[in-house]
Amino acid sequence: MKIVITGASGQLGSELYELLVNDTEKECYFLDRKQLPLDQIMLIQDILAMYQPDLIIHAGAYTAVDKAEEEHETANLVNHLACEEIAQYCRLHGxxxxxxxxxxxxxGNSAVPLSEDAPTAPINVYxxxxxxxERAIQKWCPESIIIRTSWVYSAYGKNFVKTMCRLMAERDQVNVINDQIGTPTYAKDLAMAILKIADASDWKAGIYNYSxxxxxxxxxxxxxxxxxxSFDCQVKPIPTSAYPTPAQRPKYSLLDKSKIKATFDVAVPDWKLSLAKMLAEEIKN
Structure with a gap:
């Protein structure tokens, strides 16, 4: 199987690289923003054609949530129009x-875990x-699989876990929001789930949740x-109102994982177990 992975230098892309780099049964191409500039949409299909993948794992995205409020056009190019080009390539080339x-x-107004068919109504540009x-992918490549995830962290890249470790080593107290509810996602767990789906004998298209x-x-x-x-640091709970940001965040975004578990027999570890595994790893960059 020939696989192209976009967003290769990101958290998920880095974890996928670690899992796939020694896989002799797969021919993998890891494309970062230099090899595949997602904001230059006219180039995307031609670049993909150079690799002729059987599968594209599209992990690349514009993820600067607050900056997206100002850089709407760039966020739309990367998160929307690039997806459209990739989906069109997949449809044209199978x-x-x-x-x-x-x-x-x-x-963020739900009070129960969100299923894949829960109503969507995003409250920020990101x-x-x-x-x-998502909609462009479903329009042009309805046989695709879309995985929604949340609060991603890893030993790679910038994320909440690494930021907290740095701040707690430097400060006596940190203030952290206590009224936004969800579940973190260890990027390595997500990467393993993606590869299990990629290797599944029965491809079942649709939207799935994973955290x-x-x-x-x-x-x-x-x-x-x-x-x-074991940091000697006080963690003080604060409401969202005490930490205003350019982009609003959902107050509640807990994802129901029943579908992905039932369909692909995917393991979903408890967040504490995954956090312990990540913190036991060496911080990569």
């Missing part, structure tokens, strides 16, 4: 597509552009990080 989306397609990307198990706030997450690493 390639399969697994694309990564986000819990930010929801408005979520709007990701939802537009680790559990229901926590960012404050709960920060406390667990502190306790795992």
């Amino acid at each position: 390639a399969k597509l697994i694309a990564i989306s986000t819990d930010y397609v929801f408005d 979520g709007q552009t990701k939802l537009a990307g 680790n198990e559990g229901e926590i706030s960012w404050y709960d997450f920060a406390v667990a990080i502190r306790d795992f690493r």
